[in-house]
Amino acid sequence: MTDYLQGMLTGQPALPPQGENAVLFWREKGEGILELIPRTPRQPGSLIISAGIHGNETAPIEILNQLVTEILGGECVVAQRLLVIFGNPAAIRQGVRFVDYDMNRLFSGYRDKLPPCDESQRAAQLEQAVSEFRGQDPAQSVCWHLDLHTAIRGSLYPKFGLLPASPRPRNASFIDWLGRAGLEALVFHQAPGGTFSHFTCHTLAAESCTLELGKALPFGCNALADFDCARQALRARIGGDTETPATPDTPPRHFRVVRQLTRTGADFHLHMSDTTPNFTWFPPGTILSEEGGRSERVLHPEGERVLFPNPRVAYGQRAGLMLEEEL
Structure with a gap:
């Protein structure tokens, strides 16, 4: 069994930099940046899933690692081009939110206001990686970016999504999927920001969302069963929207940032x-x-x-x- 996360934590990689199996090719584009390309794509477009932009938000990191294990083990089929990102390996190894600066404030040029640091260099690397990945898509193809997080404090709606301000109309199928993933509230930004999801939305024309899936806890303290709905929805999306959870009885409440x-x-x-x-x-x-x-x-x-x-x-x-x- 391949444990990509364990290899990253120990410095002993669980995979060679590139390889293939019966159904896909993989290539590591940098530490914690794994490109997975199916031999026979079942649907057009591409998918980016990231976690660990904040290193102490461990449940999404563990979920993403489980999905990578299932993909490489042949238990989860990849229907379209997929880029998996473990956002901040240095912070993940230290179990901290960030090493020098909150990386989710440093995309789209916002890091230019600061002296260079670990997070600013990593943000630049991630921007390059997702731009190259998106650049290989056919013109007008759809790209989704799902950036997985957990929140520091409690919430009246424990699972919610933040969608960046977008020049495009809201994508109904994307909004529907977010509800099926168990999100209880959706927050729509009205102004630009330095988040990873804002960068992919504006620069790559991706359908992007920051998903807050619960409370931030250390490794080993997460009740992963609490994340089953989101995990099932992610697995279904990777596989081509097969076995996506049902539409919830109560749809997510919508809020806008004022x-x-x-x-x-x-x-x-x-x-x-x-x-x-x-x-x-x-x-x-x-x-x-x-x-x-x-x-x-x-x-x-x-x-x-x-x-x-x-x-x-x-x-x-x-x-x-x-x-x-x-x-």
Whole structure:
């Protein structure tokens, strides 16, 4: 049995840099970047699945490793060109979110504002790898990018997706698949960002989503059964949408980002506790944050919800996103 992750953790690769079996060819395009090409593709287009952009979000890493094991063992058929990415090997080995800087803020040129570091170099390598992979697709073919994560804090909707702002209309089949993968809420960005999924959406014209699948825990502490729906949906997509989970009785709720709370100085104060769950609702007029004598309040007459509240981010970074529900 091939354990790609174990080889990466120990520095003793489980695979040669390239090879083949009866049904596919594989090639390693860099550490943790594995291209898998079926001998006889059953559907056009391509698929990118990434995990471990944050090294301590271990459940998606373990799920992706299981899928690679099943693919190379012949238990999971690959229906189209597939690129598998273990995003931040150095952070994965150390069991930390990042080594020098949050890598999911460093794509699409955002790293140019910082001195070079481990994550900025890795982000550049990943951009090159996905661009080369996408460049081998026929013109106008569909590419999906599913970037798997788990969240730091609890959430009223434990499984949710974040879709980057896109110049294209929403893809109905992509949105449908996200619901079938068990996501309870979908959040639609309205502005550019430095995330991996934003890069693939805008630069590669991919249908892209950051999937938050639960709580971030160390290796060995994950109840992987809690991720069965997402794992089944991923396996089905790899195999050509065979045995995709059924449409849920309750579809995901849709939210749009209306603004960002940004910490710019030492006197920033976020009026939320460290235990405030994602998607907590605040009524109109609630003070959300204060800094420099100015305050941010809930503006929407139906109230707003918060996502990723964190008062201890670096200056200039996001301390929270405020959402409105699409009804």
